[in-house]
Amino acid sequence: MAQHTTRALLVGVSQYSNQSGQGNLPAVKNDLAKMAKLLASPQGVFQPDHVKTLLDSDATGRRIREEVEALVGAATEDETVLLYFAGHGKQASSEFVFVPYEGLVNAVELRWLRQQFEACRSKRALMFLDICQAGGIVNRSAAPQAIRRQLRAFGGEGRIILAACTQSQSSYEEPTGAHGYFTRALLEGLQGKARNQQGVVTPNSLHDHISYALQSQLGPHQTPVMAGEIVGTMVLMHQPAHPSGQSPRNSSPPHSSTQRRELLMLSNHFIEVESAEHQGEVWTISTGALSRDAEVLVNNLVRSRKSVPFVYHNTPCDGSVLQPKTTRKQGQTYMTFGFRRGDDQRRGFDAGYSGHGRSYTAQDIREIKAEIVLGIKQPDRHDDVLSFAFRGDLRTYRSPLLTYLQKNGVTADSLEQVRLIVMYELYKHGAVDEVVTLKLEPQGKNAVRIHLVGQRQPQYHHGAPDRLEVSGVAHL
Secondary structure, three states, rough: OOOEEEEEEEEEEEOOOOOOOOOOHHHHHHHHHHHHHOOOOEEEEHHHHHHEEEHHHHHOHHHHHHHHHHOOOOHHOOOOOEEEEEEEHHHHOEEOOOOOOOHHHHHHHHHHHHHHHHOOOEEEEEEEEEEEEOOOOOOOOOOHHHHHHOOOOOOOOOOOEEEEEOOOOOEOOOOOOEEEEEHHHHHHHHHHOOOOOOEOOOOOHHHHHHHHHHHHHHHHHHHOEEEEEEOOOOHHHHEEOOOOOOOOOOOOOOOOOOOOOOEEEEOEEEEEEEEEEEEEOEEEEEEOOOOOHHHHHHHHHHHHHEEEEEEEEEEEEEEEEEEOEEEEEEEEEEEEEEEEEEOOOOOOOOOEEEEEEEEHHHHHHHHHHHHHOOOOOOOOOOOOHHHHHOOOOOOOOOOHHHHHHHHOOOOHHHHHHHHHHHHHHHHOOOOOOEEEEEEEEEEOEEEEEEEEEEEEEEOOOOOOOEEEEEEEEEEE
């Protein structure tokens, strides 16, 4: 691993001042201690003497501001910067705030945090927010919609916010008080459960792991939110896929010429991705070795300028391919090409329907669409209302998941490929705009257990996205 300076500031309040009027949060003390230990471990990218912790009486409003300003002021472009906050969060008048040790009297505004975050010169800046409102078990609620609103315009590159829950939810501590559910999943992800196929933990792989963990434990009651933009690959932790002892601090992520890479779907082809950068509406993709068919496809799409399906990570869309650059190494062809996302045509419907003795809400229709695409539900093929909402004749529609797996079998490769196919199909039919989590787990040779969490922005107002969750088994 290349040696560069790293800086982390971990802030938490487990036991508030008696005059604060705030309830205590037993889990925060454990959360901070475990986070500090993990970041400074041999698998981490943070030097131990650059991980600073402010806990309880050290986490006053004045001290928090001083330390954040000092960290931001000292950081350079080549450094990795991480901020972590755990404790109570409130909405005070029109401001969303983190509640320090002394209470609301000296609260730290998220608007101010946003300004500091934007001012940071680091190209790799992260913020984890597990902040709270009191209520329920011990409710830790931030308002991630406010976070998205206040932190949506990042300066520089590689700035990521990962928040514990959505605007309308609380973020819970475990009944034992050992950890918050969010931070436990965060820690487990960093310790290796969120590692990707290259043996490293990235913001995307971490978000996927946390989403799945929270849905498994809390169902629809807590959904994490990630906001920001990544240019290139941001490595948070090095975690070898096999337990071979501690990795030396200066080791590099495992890599070999036969290493399995991430896939993207372009039109009807799957392409291995060496690296991908995203800025605005344009992706820049560097491929692994291309087949002749894939090379011809990319060149033809550039010439035709037509809009085609594209799926990478959890992002399905339509768009056009930009001028590629081709290189040849040891008899293999590689490409770097751009992909510009097109203007989204509104898909699906935001209204309920009734007819022929049947009634559906808009949410009913989205759920049924998802179940049909995923092969969980066999539709009533003579339901004219549903056929109209589906924008197709259900008498001839066949789940792409079932079709693909019946043809190719249930293998690791086929599951990875069909995952991209169905994400685009869910987007195409308006079930979701964004896939938060899509897990496909084989159940023997003839069945797949499916868990989908997605979001769809309402068409007629600018509130929080509508959330969709579907689980079930598809039988081949």
